[in-house]
Ligand code: 5GP
């Protein structure tokens with residue numbers, strides 16, 4: 001757990017956040033400022049600041065985050081109609097919380113590309 005990391009504190013239960021999914025390594029909760037009918041953040045319990053810190057040793061967690069995302073998508077009724085599960089890295093991508101997280105978004109048609 002990193003000091004002063006909002007998502008470490010959420011994963012630790014400090015704010016009594018409702019988890020839509022949790023296991024020993026991953027937790028997921030609804031985004032405070034949803035950008036779609038379903039907008040869930042999937043995070044590892046382990047503190048990793050950005051995608052730039054992923055390496056051979058810690059990369060297994062990425063697959064586990066995607067397993068969580070597809071299970072949540074199914075429980076939200078999105079599996080067949082579709083959804084997006086993306087991670088922003090650093091300033092150009094708009095990362096604002098420096099503890100990696102997948103944005104699982106769906107429930108409406110989305111454009112591609114996602115930038116203006
Ligand atoms: P980023 O911009 O880093 O890719 O995404 C951070 C996300 O975290 C944003 O979508 C923002 O709305 C969400 N967020 C920031 N603070 C909180 C919080 O305290 N609780 C929840 N549930 N979401 C948060």
Ligand code: ZN
Nearest residue numbers: 005008047099
């Ligand atoms: Zn953290």
